[in-house]
Amino acid sequence: MLVDSHCHLDRLDYKEKHNDIADVINKAKDKGITHLLSVCVTLDDYPAMAEMIKPFPQVSSTCGVHPLYKEAVMDEDLLLEYASAEKVVAIGETGLDFFYSPETKEWQIDAFRRQIRVAKKLKKPLIIHTRGARQDTLDILREEGAEEVGGVLHCFTESIEMAEEAMKMGFYVSVSGIVTFKNAKELQSVIKAIPLDRLLVETDSPYLAPVPHRGQENEPAFTHDVAMFVAELKGVTYEELAEITTKNYFNLFKGAKQ
Numbered sequence: 001m002l003v004d005s006h007c008h009l010d011r012l013d014y015k016e017k018h019n020d021i022a023d024v025i026n027k028a029k030d031k032g033i034t035h036l037l038s039v040c041v042t043l044d045d046y047p048a049m050a051e052m053i054k055p056f057p058q059v060s061s062t063c064g065v066h067p068l069y070k071e072a073v074m075d076e077d078l079l080l081e082y083a084s085a086e087k088v089v090a091i092g093e094t095g096l097d098f099f100y101s102p103e104t105k106e107w108q109i110d111a112f113r114r115q116i117r118v119a120k121k122l123k124k125p126l127i128i129h130t131r132g133a134r135q136d137t138l139d140i141l142r143e144e145g146a147e148e149v150g151g152v153l154h155c156f157t158e159s160i161e162m163a164e165e166a167m168k169m170g171f172y173v174s175v176s177g178i179v180t181f182k183n184a185k186e187l188q189s190v191i192k193a194i195p196l197d198r199l200l201v202e203t204d205s206p207y208l209a210p211v212p213h214r215g216q217e218n219e220p221a222f223t224h225d226v227a228m229f230v231a232e233l234k235g236v237t238y239e240e241l242a243e244i245t246t247k248n249y250f251n252l253f254k255g256a257k258q
Helices: 021-030 046-053 076-083 102-122 134-143 160-168 185-193 220-234 238-252
Strands: 002-007 033-038 059-063 088-097 126-131 151-153 171-175 199-201
Touching: 002 199, 002 220, 002 238, 021 033, 021 220, 033 046, 033 220, 033 238, 046 059, 046 076, 059 076, 076 088, 076 102, 088 102, 088 134, 102 126, 102 134, 126 134, 134 160, 151 160, 160 171, 160 185, 185 220, 199 220, 199 238, 220 238
Parallel strands: 002 033, 033 059, 059 088, 088 126, 126 151, 151 171, 171 199
Antiparallel strands: none
16 A cells, blocks of 8 residues: 655646556556545645545545646635635645745745645645745744644655755655656765655656656656665665655544544
8 A cells, every 4th residue: 555645646648658547546556556646736736626525535636726836826715615625635836936836935925824724723734835045934834833733845856954854843744756866975975864654755756757757747646666766775675665755644634544
C-alpha cells in the first residue's frame, strides 16, 4: 500500500494519455498506490475537481490558493465553505514563492496568512509550497500558530535546517520525483537526514516526472518510482518505506478514508 500525497488530477491529459480519472486511478492501483490526494490550486478550480473525484472514496482533496495564482480569487469565506466538505482533508496548496513571483510578495503573504487562519478554524492541516522564501515561510507559520494544525512542506527542495524547523512545528516533508534527478545530490543528502516518520512521497502530477519517466507527463502511478528511489536512499526496503509513509499520511490527514 502506498499513497500519492500530492497530485493534480484535474490537470492530467485526458485527451491522449488517459481515458478518464478512473483510468488514472486504476493505473496507480496496478502499481500499489491505493490512495491519492488531489490538490486544488484556485477556488475557481475547486467545484469541478470536487465533482470529478466524488465517485472515488480512495481520492481525498484539498482546497486553497497557490502563491503563483494572484489572478485567482482569495475569498476567505468561500474557502471556508468549500474546505468544510468532508472530502477536503487539508488547506492548500498555499505558501510563498518569491523565486518565480517576487513582485507579488505582499499578496502572497496576505493570502498565506488568511489560509492558515482558515485551516485553524477547520482544524485541518496545511499543504505548503515554498520556494525562495525559507525564512518568511517559517516566520509566518510561527506567527499564525500553524503548529496547531501542522501540515506538510510538499515537493521539498529546501535545506535540512528548514526541514528541522518545520518538523518542530509538527510538519512533515514530502519527496517528489525531483529527488531522482541526476543533479539532485544536495536534496538527496537532505532526504537521507530526515527521519522516516516525518516523510511522505508524492508525484505532483502532471509535473516533475521521476526517472525513468523524465520528459513524460507525470501521473500517480509513478509514486512507485519515487518510493523505490527513496527506499534505496534511506537504506530500507520498498515495503517498509511504503508502510511508514502511508502511516504518516493517514496520521496527518485524519479525514482521509483508508
